[in-house]
Amino acid sequence: MDYGIEDKEQETLVRLRGRLTFNDHAKLRALIREMLQNKAKRQVLDLSTLEFVDSAGIGMLLIAREEMANADKQLVLRSAAGQVKRVLTVAQLNKIVTIED
Amino acid sequence: MVPSPTRVAALQGLGVPTDRLDRLSAALRLPPRRPGSPAGEEFGASVLLLVGDDAAVEAPEFWRRPYGAWIEIAGLSDDQIVEAARRAAHADLFACVTTVSANRLHLAGRILNGLAALHPMPEAQRDDMELALHEAISNAVVHGNLQVEGMKGLSVEALERFSHDLAARMADPAFADRRIEVAAWLESAAAVVEVADEGTGFARPERIDYGASGRGLDLIAAIAEELQLLDGGRRIRMRFPL
Numbered sequence: 070m071d072y073g074i075e076d077k078e079q080e081t082l083v084r085l086r087g088r089l090t091f092n093d094h095a096k097l098r099a100l101i102r103e104m105l106q107n108k109a110k111r112q113v114l115d116l117s118t119l120e121f122v123d124s125a126g127i128g129m130l131l132i133a134r135e136e137m138a139n140a141d142k143q144l145v146l147r148s149a150a151g152q153v154k155r156v157l158t159v160a161q162l163n164k165i166v167t168i169e170d
Numbered sequence: 171m172v173p174s175p176t177r178v179a180a181l182q183g184l185g186v187p188t189d190r191l192d193r194l195s196a197a198l199r200l201p202p203r204r205p206g207s208p209a210g211e212e213f214g215a216s217v218l219l220l221v222g223d224d225a226a227v228e229a230p231e232f233w234r235r236p237y238g239a240w241i242e243i244a245g246l247s248d249d250q251i252v253e254a255a256r257r258a259a260h261a262d263l264f265a266c267v268t269t270v271s272a273n274r275l276h277l278a279g280r281i282l283n284g285l286a287a288l289h290p291m292p293e294a295q296r297d298d299m300e301l302a303l304h305e306a307i308s309n310a311v312v313h314g315n316l317q318v319e320g321m322k323g324l325s326v327e328a329l330e331r332f333s334h335d336l337a338a339r340m341a342d343p344a345f346a347d348r349r350i351e352v353a354a355w356l357e358s359a360a361a362v363v364e365v366a367d368e369g370t371g372f373a374r375p376e377r378i379d380y381g382a383s384g385r386g387l388d389l390i391a392a393i394a395e396e397l398q399l400l401d402g403g404r405r406i407r408m409r410f411p412l
Binding site for chain 2: 094
C-alpha cells in the first residue's frame with residue numbers, strides 16, 4: 070500500500086493506493102502518526118484507488134479511527150469501490166466509522 | 171454434472187538440477203514436460219511445477235494453464251516432494267510453499283485465477299472467494315506458522331507489538347520455512363478449498379473479543395457456504411457454491 074497526503078482547508082485528504090493487508094503494519098503506523106500531527110479535525114481516507122483490503126486492514130483502519138477519536142479528530146472513509154466497498158459492507162464498518170460515497 | 175478432473179500428468183522444473191528432476195520424474199511416474207511437448211494438455215491435464223527458484227516463479231506465466239500444481243522444493247527431501255505430489259494428485263489446483271513465499275506471492279489471488287480459469291465466475295464472486303482464501307492463508311501464515319498473536323485492543327501499541335512480532339518471526343527460518351499447503355478442487359456446483367499450516371493448531375473460540383484482529387474467520391463464514399476446521403485447526407476447509 071502507498072499513500073499520498075493533501076492538506077485542504079477543512080480537512081486532510083489521504084489517498085490510499087494498492088492493497089491494504091496485514092503486511093502494511095509499518096505504513097499504517099507512519100500514516101496514523103502523520104494524521105495525528107496535522108491540524109485538520111477531519112481526516113479523510115480516499116479509498117477509490119485501493120484495490121484490496123483484508124480483515125487486518127479493516128482492523129488497522131479501526132485503530133486509526135480510535136487514535137483520531139482520542140485526539141478529538143474524525144476519521145472518514147470515502148469512495149470505496151469494488152472489493153473494498155464489499156468488505157466494508159460485510160464487516161459492517163458503517164456502524165463504527167463514518168463512510169461517505 | 172461433475173466437471174472432468176484436471177489432474178497432474180507431467181512434471182516441469184524451475185531452477186531444479188536436471189539429475190534431480192529426472193530422479194523425481196521416475197519416482198513420480200510423471201513424464202518431464204519439454205518445450206513443444208504438450209504432455210496430455212490437449213485433454214485438460216495439468217503440469218506440476220517443481221519450484222527451485224522462488225523469485226522466477228513470481229512471473230504470471232507460471233500460474234496459467236497448463237500449470238495446476240506448485241511445490242517449492244527448498245528444504246524438502248525427494249521423499250517429501252513425492253508425498254506432496256501424491257496429495258497434489260487429488261486436487262485440481264495445489265500449492266505447497268514456504269510461509270514467506272505464500273505471503274510474497276499473494277497466493278490467494280493466484281489460486282483464484284486458476285479456479286476462475288477452470289470455472290468462469292462473475293467478478294464479485296471471484297473477489298469474495300479471493301478474500302475468503304486470503305483470510306484463510308493469512309491465518310495460516312500469521313497465527314499458524316509464525317505463531318504471532320492478533321492485535322488486541324484498538325491502539326497503536328497493539329499495532330506496534332504485532333508489527334514487531336511479525337517481522338521477527340518472518341526473519342526466523344524456524345518459523346518462516348514452515349509450509350503452507352493449498353488444495354482446491356471442483357465438485358458438482360461447488361469449489362472446495364483447503365489451507366493447511368504447520369502450527370500448533372487452533373480451536374474456534376465461542377466468543378471473540380474483537381480488537382483490531384479476529385474478523386478473518388467471520389468474513390470467511392460470511393462468504394463460504396460451509397467452513398470446517400480439521401487436524402486440530404491446522405487445516406481449514408471451505409466450500410463455495412458455484
